[in-house]
Amino acid sequence: MLEKEPDIKRIEELIDALMKVARGDYSIQVPLSGENDHLDALAMGFNLMVDDIGSSKKIEKENEKIKRLNKQLEEAKKAAEESNRLKSIFISNLSHEIRTPMNGIIGFANLLNEDDISTETRKNYTQIIVNSSNQLLRIIDDILEISRLETKQVKLDEQVVNINDFMFELFNIFNLKSKESKIPIYLKRALPDEYSNAYTDRLKLSKILCNLLENALKFTNSGHIEFGYVCNDVEIEFYVKDTGIGINKEKQKSIFGRFSQVDSALSKKSGGLGLGLAIASENAALLGGKIRVISEEGSGSTFYLSVPFKQVDKQIVDNKTGTAELNNKFKIIIAEDEEVNLLYLETLLKKINRNIHIIQASNGEEAIDLCKRNYPVDLVLMDVKLPVLNGLEATRKIKQIYPDLPVIAQSAYTSAHEIENAKQAGANGYITKPIVKEKLFEVLEKYIYVKNND
Amino acid sequence: MKEEIKVIKISENEYLVGNNTTTLINPNIILVEAIGDQTDELALAQKEVCDTLVAQVEGKINYLIDLNQCGKNSKKARATWIKINNQKKTLFVALYGLHPVAKVLATFIMGASGKKNFKFFSRREEALVWLIQMNGTINDD
Numbered sequence: 001m002l003e004k005e006p007d008i009k010r011i012e013e014l015i016d017a018l019m020k021v022a023r024g025d026y027s028i029q030v031p032l033s034g035e036n037d038h039l040d041a042l043a044m045g046f047n048l049m050v051d052d053i054g055s056s057k058k059i060e061k062e063n064e065k066i067k068r069l070n071k072q073l074e075e076a077k078k079a080a081e082e083s084n085r086l087k088s089i090f091i092s093n094l095s096h097e098i099r100t101p102m103n104g105i106i107g108f109a110n111l112l113n114e115d116d117i118s119t120e121t122r123k124n125y126t127q128i129i130v131n132s133s134n135q136l137l138r139i140i141d142d143i144l145e146i147s148r149l150e151t152k153q154v155k156l157d158e159q160v161v162n163i164n165d166f167m168f169e170l171f172n173i174f175n176l177k178s179k180e181s182k183i184p185i186y187l188k189r190a191l192p193d194e195y196s197n198a199y200t201d202r203l204k205l206s207k208i209l210c211n212l213l214e215n216a217l218k219f220t221n222s223g224h225i226e227f228g229y230v231c232n233d234v235e236i237e238f239y240v241k242d243t244g245i246g247i248n249k250e251k252q253k254s255i256f257g258r259f260s261q262v263d264s265a266l267s268k269k270s271g272g273l274g275l276g277l278a279i280a281s282e283n284a285a286l287l288g289g290k291i292r293v294i295s296e297e298g299s300g301s302t303f304y305l306s307v308p309f310k311q312v313d314k315q316i317v318d319n320k321t322g323t324a325e326l327n328n329k330f331k332i333i334i335a336e337d338e339e340v341n342l343l344y345l346e347t348l349l350k351k352i353n354r355n356i357h358i359i360q361a362s363n364g365e366e367a368i369d370l371c372k373r374n375y376p377v378d379l380v381l382m383d384v385k386l387p388v389l390n391g392l393e394a395t396r397k398i399k400q401i402y403p404d405l406p407v408i409a410q411s412a413y414t415s416a417h418e419i420e421n422a423k424q425a426g427a428n429g430y431i432t433k434p435i436v437k438e439k440l441f442e443v444l445e446k447y448i449y450v451k452n453n454d
Numbered sequence: 455m456k457e458e459i460k461v462i463k464i465s466e467n468e469y470l471v472g473n474n475t476t477t478l479i480n481p482n483i484i485l486v487e488a489i490g491d492q493t494d495e496l497a498l499a500q501k502e503v504c505d506t507l508v509a510q511v512e513g514k515i516n517y518l519i520d521l522n523q524c525g526k527n528s529k530k531a532r533a534t535w536i537k538i539n540n541q542k543k544t545l546f547v548a549l550y551g552l553h554p555v556a557k558v559l560a561t562f563i564m565g566a567s568g569k570k571n572f573k574f575f576s577r578r579e580e581a582l583v584w585l586i587q588m589n590g591t592i593n594d595d
Contacts, residue, residue: 041553
């Protein structure tokens, strides 16, 4: 009965439709012949079943959508509750933070009225009142600033900033503080001085990095703090890395929000309103950048601030500042892995002659690479004990490539054997640490001035 | 876009809903002759007309549904028949059709209801007799 050509065609249509359904197409329908026979009945049943499955799938999808929306609502609810909780903590902190200096101000102002106090005590009380007032002022400033930032009342004030100088100033400020807390602080700079000029808002950049450095100091009990920057053509990324208490993953999500401070018990100990990172984050956005954190509880944190790098043509800076052509500067590579030693050498060199361009390398391999990239170089000051590739090996390799380039080994080792080893490696001279200005001057005179006068 | 369904009142007891004719053939039996595909909109219009006719009847109502020329019933259309069946005034629904397509359609309509007051017959006469018998049973009670 089904061997008739039209019947076979109708069965084939049904099979095609079945295959389409198997591939997930629930819009398929099998046409009916209108004969109302068994094949039409089969087709009708198939069409109705496909309709039912299709609408079930649609309902499933809608249910999933509803589930997603519910989840989002749940998360939003949690966020709102968390925000509410943080607000309560903030109010409590605020009260504490205001009352503490107010206590100092009112208490010691009353004591000042007493008749039997000495001049020295009076001065002491006055100083406490001044300090407490300043503390109070900082709190008010923070609150006003976050309010201004959120209402977009703060405008950028971009100017040419030498990033290296700027970072060095920060280093000087925080180096003093780090000495008090006995946590060493290191600075790494990625660009030579003359290429580190950029258009940015110095004050805002300073506010952000100061906040990150203050936090690093506040939350680091042992180890060290390192800060610096790396950059490419379009972006400069500052970082502040510490070996402090770290932040757990959950808290990392809310750390840049208002009123958040990692631990309310800790906040009582360390003080502060928890507005610092919120202000930093808003300021970063204003600079066209963003802040992020990578941290592990107990192992420390690294905060990154990425902002657009609007590098200033060095020619423009030269014209503006009227400085001498940088090409005439003496180029010295300092291979030194200890930041303090590096800064000391840099300071000495700049005192001797401001017309020196210093390039930093933190290991032997980097020293070789920087020689190649910056050649002609006038002098290499090579620390003997370096990571990755030690100073003597690095000297040997540099001398193979540039036999005329003077390399001066510098080390805390003072034995004749060490000095001989340095000579064998090809070093032109050897200076021992602690380096004295006069000795360094002798080296410069011998290898740079003489050479340049030739 | 929503389909517009034309409803024409032929007499107090008879309506044309799209291509379906709906007639109160007995003091408590509505005959629906379903013609062509039964879309969502058609089913809704059909229910409204049934409700109008039911309002004229005192007591319970039965439905006799002719599926001989009926086309595909959309899921909503089938659900509408379930709603009609679930109404307080509805007693029994008898569906009929001579060919296997009608039987499949009836099965899909009845299958979704899960109630036992739905039954399919091949011929109109059998369906009508069942309705009358069932009403008698209830009346006897």
